Amino acid sequence: MSKLMIRGGHKIEGELRVGGAKNSVLPILAATVLNGKVNIVHDIPKLSDVEVMIKILKAVGCGVKREGNTMIVDSSKLNNHKIPEELVREMRSSIVFLGAMLARCGETIMSYPGGCEIGPRPIDLHLKSLREMGAVIEEKHGFLICKSKGLKACEIQLDFPSVGATENIMLAAVFAQGTTTIRNAAREPEITDLQNFINAMGGKVSGAGSATIQIEGVKELHDVEHTIIPDRIVAGTYLIAAAMTKGEIILKNVIPEHIQSTIYKLKESGCRILYTQDSIKLVAPEKLHAIESTKTLPYPGFPTDMQSQIMALMTMSEGISIITENIFENRYKHAYELVRMGANIKIDGRVAIIKGVPKLTGATVAANDLRGGAALILAGLAAEGATIIENAKHIERGYDHIEEVLKIVGAEIYKL
Numbered sequence: 352m353s354k355l356m357i358r359g360g361h362k363i364e365g366e367l368r369v370g371g372a373k374n375s376v377l378p379i380l381a382a383t384v385l386n387g388k389v390n391i392v393h394d395i396p397k398l399s400d401v402e403v404m405i406k407i408l409k410a411v412g413c414g415v416k417r418e419g420n421t422m423i424v425d426s427s428k429l430n431n432h433k434i435p436e437e438l439v440r441e442m443r444s445s446i447v448f449l450g451a452m453l454a455r456c457g458e459t460i461m462s463y464p465g466g467c468e469i470g471p472r473p474i475d476l477h478l479k480s481l482r483e484m485g486a487v488i489e490e491k492h493g494f495l496i497c498k499s500k501g502l503k504a505c506e507i508q509l510d511f512p513s514v515g516a517t518e519n520i521m522l523a524a525v526f527a528q529g530t531t532t533i534r535n536a537a538r539e540p541e542i543t544d545l546q547n548f549i550n551a552m553g554g555k556v557s558g559a560g561s562a563t564i565q566i567e568g569v570k571e572l573h574d575v576e577h578t579i580i581p582d583r584i585v586a587g588t589y590l591i592a593a594a595m596t597k598g599e600i601i602l603k604n605v606i607p608e609h610i611q612s613t614i615y616k617l618k619e620s621g622c623r624i625l626y627t628q629d630s631i632k633l634v635a636p637e638k639l640h641a642i643e644s645t646k647t648l649p650y651p652g653f654p655t656d657m658q659s660q661i662m663a664l665m666t667m668s669e670g671i672s673i674i675t676e677n678i679f680e681n682r683y684k685h686a687y688e689l690v691r692m693g694a695n696i697k698i699d700g701r702v703a704i705i706k707g708v709p710k711l712t713g714a715t716v717a718a719n720d721l722r723g724g725a726a727l728i729l730a731g732l733a734a735e736g737a738t739i740i741e742n743a744k745h746i747e748r749g750y751d752h753i754e755e756v757l758k759i760v761g762a763e764i765y766k767l
């Protein structure tokens with residue numbers, strides 16, 4: 352998909368089911384190499400990032416079969432520890448193969464991961480932690496050449512609760528003799544999903560969801576069947592679509608606890624929220640109010656992956672809203688595109704000041720990254736007239752057929 356066209360002004364109304372979380376699926380697919388057996392994983396969304404993951408799994412010798420939203424990965428015939436450079440560079444999260452492949456093969460070669468539209472994304476914490484576990488990692492000509500003669504359990508203190516580094520350590524430590532402890536671990540729900548997946552195949556991980564995770568090394572793993580948790584970022588995006596179009600939406604298959612920080616902001620903007628155990632209903636107000644201060648933080652703080660979408664909402668919220676982006680240095684490219692649609696946004700370093708305007712107007716804009724692209728769709732749904740989004744392929748990394756889904760709830764949106 353290279354371009355999307357949206358004719359704005361239709362209310363987003365109706366009911367949707369939220370699918371599996373991209374940020375759970377990617378490390379869990381990497382984890383399928385661990386057991387050397389059959390992995391059945393349900394609720395896998397159709398995303399371009401998942402396609403890259405499948406290509407990597409096939410390249411190392413795994414059998415991969417997709418039946419609807421279920422994927423069967425047979426890692427028994429894994430026979431190659433080299434991950435093709437073009438695949439690694441296509442996707443940042445290919446880096447989690449480092450821990451998984453070291454645990455399974457004791458060696459791996461891969462290039463530095465790609466995908467840096469949102470600012471520098473170093474991997475120093477990943478490499479430092481794996482070295483502490485006994486991996487020998489040479490960095491040569493843009494490649495990581497990693498070897499270990501049996502990783503050893505140890506105590507790892509992360510300088511920052513990095514999601515990817517926490518996952519890499521969890522994967523690497525699965526067979527390490529003794530108990531590995533990660534302090535200042537990331538607490539994202541996707542970390543808990545990875546823990547549950549590893550444990551379902553016979554691993555011994557505990558503490559996910561807290562800042563201290565322990566991984567007791569085991570000798571072998573068995574077949575596994577697992578269902579991916581719902582995507583909290585996709586859920587938040589669809590709630591905002593209804594909020595910005597004076598609509599009303601019910602989302603099924605959500606875990607309300609996972610989206611509390613987004614709900615809190617939507618309530619401040621005047622939206623009414625009703626819950627059941629696994630569904631959320633949002634009723635938009637006649638007029639959206641400004642949201643005083645939103646600071647992106649590691650979970651359970653407000654997610655950086657919702658920053659672009661909440662900014663889209665703020666462009667039409669009466670008053671002044673302020674965002675501070677604390678996670679990524681350069682995650683405001685969408686702001687300049689929103690300005691082309693009539694938004695009033697000033698950026699000063701990590702701070703964005705958004706003064707709500709009564710209406711946005713359709714324009715030709717460009718998606719520079721995944722969530723920035725989603726923000727432009729949201730703005731397009733609420734804007735007067737037609738919006739064309741170029742480079743829409745970024746959006747396919749994290750939203751399963753977004754144009755089809757939005758059509759179901761009343762949007763006029765087409766692929767061009």
Ligand SMILES: CC(=O)N[C@H]1[C@@H](OP(=O)(O)OP(=O)(O)OC[C@H]2O[C@@H](n3ccc(=O)[nH]c3=O)[C@H](O)[C@@H]2O)O[C@H](CO)[C@@H](O)[C@@H]1O
Pocket residue numbers: 373374375377443444471472473474475476477478511512513514515516537541649655656678679680
């Ligand atoms: C596939 C996946 O799950 N992606 C998510 C994951 O990315 P990812 O795992 O890459 O994000 P991290 O939590 O690692 O990064 C957070 C911050 O730590 C810094 N850092 C990270 C690692 C490192 O070795 N050194 C270092 O300095 C990063 O530059 C960034 O400023 O968490 C991010 C933060 O919630 C989300 O935006 C991404 O959607």
Ligand SMILES: C=C(OP(=O)(O)O)C(=O)O
Pocket residue numbers: 443444466469656721722749
């Ligand atoms: C930044 C994101 O993902 P990734 O880490 O896969 O680039 C995201 O999901 O918004």
